[in-house]
Amino acid sequence: MNFEFSQEQELLREQARGFLDENCSAASVREILEGSDSYDAKLWKDMAQLGWMATAIPEEFGGLGLSYYELSVIAEELGRAIAPIPFSSSVYLATEALLLAGSAEQRQRWLPKLATGESIGTFAFAEHAGRPTPANLATTVSGNSLTGTKIAVPDGDISDFAIVVARSDTGDGASVYLVELQDVTRRKVNGIDPTRSHAKLEFQDCKAELLGSEGAGWSLVNQLLNRAAILVAWEQVGGSQAALEQAKEYAMGRYAFGRPIAGFQAIKHKLANVYVKNTLARSNCYFGGWALAGNESELPLAAATARVSATQAYYFASKENIQTHGGMGFTWEFDCQMYYRRAKLLSVSLGSEMWWQDRLISAYEQRNQPVAA
Amino acid sequence: MDFNDTPQEAEFRAEAAEWLERNVPSREELEGLDEIQRCKLWQKRKYDAGWACIRWPKEYGGRDATTIQSVIWNQEESKYPVPAGVFAIGQGMAAPTMMGWANEEQKRFHLPPLASGEHIWCQLFSEPSAGSDLAAVRTRAERDGNDWVINGQKIWTSGAHYSDYGILVVRTDPTVPKHKGLTYFFLDMKSPGVEVKPIKQISGGANFNEVFFTDVRIPDEQRLGAVGQGWQVSLTTLMNERAAIGGGGGLGFDRVYQLAQKMNIDDRPAIENGQVRAALANWYCQESGLRYTGYRSLTAMSRGETPGPENSIGKLVGASKSQDMASFAIDLLEMSGVMEDRETWAEGGVYTGTYLNAPGGRIAGGSDEIMLNILAERVLGLPQDIRVDKGIPFNEVPTGSNN
Numbered sequence: 001m002n003f004e005f006s007q008e009q010e011l012l013r014e015q016a017r018g019f020l021d022e023n024c025s026a027a028s029v030r031e032i033l034e035g036s037d038s039y040d041a042k043l044w045k046d047m048a049q050l051g052w053m054a055t056a057i058p059e060e061f062g063g064l065g066l067s068y069y070e071l072s073v074i075a076e077e078l079g080r081a082i083a084p085i086p087f088s089s090s091v092y093l094a095t096e097a098l099l100l101a102g103s104a105e106q107r108q109r110w111l112p113k114l115a116t117g118e119s120i121g122t123f124a125f126a127e128h129a130g131r132p133t134p135a136n137l138a139t140t141v142s143g144n145s146l147t148g149t150k151i152a153v154p155d156g157d158i159s160d161f162a163i164v165v166a167r168s169d170t171g172d173g174a175s176v177y178l179v180e181l182q183d184v185t186r187r188k189v190n191g192i193d194p195t196r197s198h199a200k201l202e203f204q205d206c207k208a209e210l211l212g213s214e215g216a217g218w219s220l221v222n223q224l225l226n227r228a229a230i231l232v233a234w235e236q237v238g239g240s241q242a243a244l245e246q247a248k249e250y251a252m253g254r255y256a257f258g259r260p261i262a263g264f265q266a267i268k269h270k271l272a273n274v275y276v277k278n279t280l281a282r283s284n285c286y287f288g289g290w291a292l293a294g295n296e297s298e299l300p301l302a303a304a305t306a307r308v309s310a311t312q313a314y315y316f317a318s319k320e321n322i323q324t325h326g327g328m329g330f331t332w333e334f335d336c337q338m339y340y341r342r343a344k345l346l347s348v349s350l351g352s353e354m355w356w357q358d359r360l361i362s363a364y365e366q367r368n369q370p371v372a373a
Numbered sequence: 374m375d376f377n378d379t380p381q382e383a384e385f386r387a388e389a390a391e392w393l394e395r396n397v398p399s400r401e402e403l404e405g406l407d408e409i410q411r412c413k414l415w416q417k418r419k420y421d422a423g424w425a426c427i428r429w430p431k432e433y434g435g436r437d438a439t440t441i442q443s444v445i446w447n448q449e450e451s452k453y454p455v456p457a458g459v460f461a462i463g464q465g466m467a468a469p470t471m472m473g474w475a476n477e478e479q480k481r482f483h484l485p486p487l488a489s490g491e492h493i494w495c496q497l498f499s500e501p502s503a504g505s506d507l508a509a510v511r512t513r514a515e516r517d518g519n520d521w522v523i524n525g526q527k528i529w530t531s532g533a534h535y536s537d538y539g540i541l542v543v544r545t546d547p548t549v550p551k552h553k554g555l556t557y558f559f560l561d562m563k564s565p566g567v568e569v570k571p572i573k574q575i576s577g578g579a580n581f582n583e584v585f586f587t588d589v590r591i592p593d594e595q596r597l598g599a600v601g602q603g604w605q606v607s608l609t610t611l612m613n614e615r616a617a618i619g620g621g622g623g624l625g626f627d628r629v630y631q632l633a634q635k636m637n638i639d640d641r642p643a644i645e646n647g648q649v650r651a652a653l654a655n656w657y658c659q660e661s662g663l664r665y666t667g668y669r670s671l672t673a674m675s676r677g678e679t680p681g682p683e684n685s686i687g688k689l690v691g692a693s694k695s696q697d698m699a700s701f702a703i704d705l706l707e708m709s710g711v712m713e714d715r716e717t718w719a720e721g722g723v724y725t726g727t728y729l730n731a732p733g734g735r736i737a738g739g740s741d742e743i744m745l746n747i748l749a750e751r752v753l754g755l756p757q758d759i760r761v762d763k764g765i766p767f768n769e770v771p772t773g774s775n776n
Contacts, residue, residue: 002375034425069374242400248753263756267740268749276686278663287665290376311656352573358647363646364630364657 002284005069007024013073018082019050027337029195032084032372033338038158038188038197048117053091056192057099061111072285074241079235082338084179084195086120086127086155088235088349089301092228094121097163099210100227101220106178110161120340123228124150124179124201126223131355132165132175134137139166139203146177146208146327154349156181156199157188163211163224164203171215177208193341223301226303227290229350230288233303236310236346237285238276240317243339246273247317247324254326267324276319281313301367304360311347311356376668385575389449392424395451407491409535409713411456416490419730426488428512433472433480440675444668459532463487463494468539469613471559474597474606482558483538495536495562496610497527497584502776504529505743507542508551509762512576514543514558517679521545521558523566529737533569533582536562540610542603547768554767555603560591572776576729609618609689612679614738623734624727625696626660627655629676629702636705642706652701659694663687682751689744692734699727722767 023043032040055071057063064070073089079085095114098107098121113119127150128137139148145168153162158256161180168175185202188359210219251262258320261267288306291298313358318339322329347353378386396418403411419425420434428443429475430437436609438446466486471480488490503509512525523543533539534540539562546554560571566589598606629655633644662685670684703710713722735741749755762770 003672005374010418244753246514248755250748250756259759260756263758265746265758268755269742269745271744271753271755272748275753276690277665279683280659280690283662283665283669284658286374286660286669292374293374295376305658305661306655307663308654310660312655327742354651356645357651360628360654360657361644361650 005073006347009073011067012070012331013077015058016052016074016077020077020083024081024083025115026082026338030335031081032195034194034372036207039053039086039155043083044085044117044201047085051115052094053087053117053221054115056204057095057111059117061107062115063111064115067287068231070179071231072289072292074233075234076238082195082239082242082342086122086158086196088232089122089155089159090114090117090120092231093123093224094159094163096227097121097123097211097220097224097296098178100223102178103177106211113160119160119262120155120158122153122155122162123224124156124162124164126150126152131351134167134223137165137167137174138163138210141168141175141177141208142168144208144247145203145205146203148181149202151200152189152191152198154196154198156201157197162201163277163337164208165217165221166208168215168217171213172216172218173215174221175214176211176217176220179203179206179208179210183207187231191345193345195342196345206367222300226299227292227351229286229303229307229356230292230351232233232346233281233285233306233310236314237278237282239312239339239342239346240281241272242345243314243317243321243336244278246336246339247274247321250325251330261324270320274313274320277313277316278307284309297367300363301360304356304363305358306352307350307356308360312342315347327357329368342350380443382441386449387446389424389436389446392422393449393453397455403466405457409459411461413490413764415456417459420489421735422486425490426468427470429472429484429488433484434486435455437518438559440671444671459493459535460490462485462494462496462531463492463536464537466496466545466610466613467494467538467559470540470557470597470606470610470648473609475559479594492537493532493535494538494540494559495530497530497539497541498607498610499529499531500526501528502772505740507607508555509767510542510544510555512543513547514545514556514591516545516593518592518640520590521556521593523560523591525582525586527586528572529581529583530569530738531581532572533584538562540606544767545600545603548766549601550606550764551762551770552768553601557597557606558591559594559597560589565722566590566591574730576726576733577729586774587590611739623691623731624698624702624724626653626657626698629656629705631697632702632705649705656694656698659690663690680746684748685739685744688734688738689741689748692731693741695727695734696731699731700725703728 003072023046028040041138051064052074054063055066055074056068057180095111098110110119110121114121126132127148139146146164148166150164159181161178164179166175166177183340187200189200191198248262251267252260254261277334284306288302291302322336322340325334328334398415406414415423420497422434426434427436427438427446428440429438464487468484471483487494500505500510501514502511512523512527514523515522539560541558542562544553544554545556566587568585570583572581572583633649633653634642636643638646666686697713709718713717713725715721
């Protein structure tokens with residue numbers, strides 16, 4: 001048993017943090033927040049030079065062939081830096097979908113380009129407000145043509161292709177397709193976190209390639225969500241920790257009644273409670289990382305546990321960070337808003353806390369089902 | 374990172390599991406014995422086979438096992454409902470303090486009977502006027518020849534009524550600031566002048582006590598650390614109190630999950646209800662988070678690092694979780710939740726019992742508020758509270774009508 005990252009992985013963290021401190025400062029995130037760019041293209045390019053998108057892609061597809069522990073470390077650092085890039089869409093979702101279900105040809109075609117960051121991929125799932133189910137999907141495929149509308153597609157405006165969930169009349173009620181986006185009508189939409197762009201995609205008889213098997217799409221979506229949830233949970237934990245540090249730094253330097261507000265128990269206990277939630281979430285992420293790194297049977301429960309606790313931790317840390325700052329925390333000028341925005345974005349982007357609480361209990365039920373004799 | 378056993382760990386686990394399977398006492402063996410006798414029977418059996426306090430050095434009754442081995446042993450042992458509990462303070466807190474501060478002869482004399490379960494120890498720290506503010510203890514020790522003479526009162530002393538020995542913090546100099554006037558001893562609980570009076574708790578049980586000292590004599594040899602060094606020695610004890618990693622027992626997730634499978638809401642299993650699922654999921658996250666936080670501290674300990682204040686979160690989270698789960702479980706039973714009668718309902722009293730015991734978990738061993746202060750100050754590095762008694766001789770510190 002060993003429940004810590006290795007020295008090499010910690011070294012990677014140090015390098016990643018150093019790089020992001022320099023190339024993804026709060027000021028540069030703010031440029032995306034306030035400007036019209038969808039993402040920080042220079043940061044994306046520089047990151048590609050370091051091979052971050054290639055981390056967990058096998059070497060035969062141009063990747064580095066490292067483990068999900070290394071990717072977890074990078075995810076945490078990206079979350080910490082509130083990086084304004086399509087990493088989660090392209091790496092945790094599109095790349096993972098191809099690794100899970102792509103044909104040899106599909107992998108060969110896309111993974112090398114995803115590894116270098118030359119191509120960006122995403123996952124197009126939601127079609128309307130509320131929780132998607134196979135029964136309420138309206139996107140359909142006839143022959144090789146896909147028609148339907150996807151909303152709130154992360155990085156939909158800048159992606160080269162999307163992994164699209166469509167309705168199926170067979171199997172589990174859904175099939176998953178790979179669709180190139182050059183002929184798709186896309187409209188960038190305003191969102192809660194302008195440092196991460198989203199788009200509405202309208203597919204009209206678009207050429208679609210089946211990913212995995214017909215009628216096995218819902219199961220694939222769930223596997224994909226489980227894998228992505230753990231990596232996003234690492235981002236959430238990174239953000240929660242950064243929000244806590246920001247709150248602490250401000251409270252130490254802000255004086256009231258003749259002393260730092262950090263010395264009042266109302267603030268101390270608040271920040272200690274943030275620390276507690278962050279610690280529990282982080283520990284659940286460790287187990288999630290381990291499940292992701294090859295312990296498949298634990299994955300559904302580990303993913304839901306990491307996701308629910310990281311979602312709760314980030315929400316709590318980001319709102320109490322604003323509260324600790326008082327009125328200044330509520331201004332546009334201060335950076336507290338960035339964590340608060342990102343926390344909510346990440347908490348619904350792969351499905352709500354409620355949904356994942358439900359998934360957690362289902363996963364527990366399944367894991368503890370008596371084995372048939 | 375690997376949550377699986379190494380081959381050596383797996384081998385050790387198999388050895389432990391095999392021994393446990395053959396040696397855990399049967400129901401018949403335990404019948405007719407009271408709780409202390411049951412605990413002693415099991416502890417002695419482990420000791421004789423080299424499975425007691427396995428992390429301790431062999432010469433003190435242990436096995437020289439590694440931290441990870443001791444975790445593995447605890448995991449395997451906890452699979453059985455073995456009698457435990459009365460040795461927690463002696464083995465978990467008194468013993469590490471003795472190892473750090475007693476002389477070699479005392480260690481060889483006192484540690485093996487702690488490991489074998491022959492001796493039970495208690496911790497005489499809190500007083501009516503010194504709880505969270507432990508360094509404000511007033512029980513006096515005055516030097517008389519080779520002895521110290523103790524007068525005063527301790528309170529909340531778990532197990533004092535059946536303990537053989539106790540660890541004790543007293544004031545030897547009231548004219549200096551509070552932390553500087555303390556001295557630490559251990560004593561025989563059968564010493565003349567020691568009077569133990571049980572305190573009845575909300576739950577109706579009486580596990581802890583008031584302990585009165587009237588001219589109790591303790592030989593100077595039983596002093597741990599120098600005169601005036603008592604606070605420093607106490608910290609050894611308190612650090613080990615916090616090293617008791619995990620959720621702190623109480624009601625576990627699986628128990629309430631199973632109850633939710635059994636109970637119905639509107640003629641459907643309660644486990645299908647969204648509100649029930651959300652509540653259970655949150656507790657699962659806490660329980661799992663504590664488990665892996667514990668594993669991470671153990672990894673640090675196995676690398677030779679000492680358990681730090683971050684371990685305060687185990688008790689902090691675990692105690693409230695247990696309280697909330699008990700309250701929730703009673704709700705699941707609806708109107709029948711009030712009953713403690715086992716003839717009417719097989720689990721009658723289980724949840725009400727936890728509910729009534731739970732407030733103690735949030736106070737004992739450092740209240741929630743103290744735990745939050747520890748995390749804020751010692752982990753996050755936030756400023757200490759302003760102390761108006763700082764630097765003032767203890768006998769000049771103001772006190773109130775409730776002290």
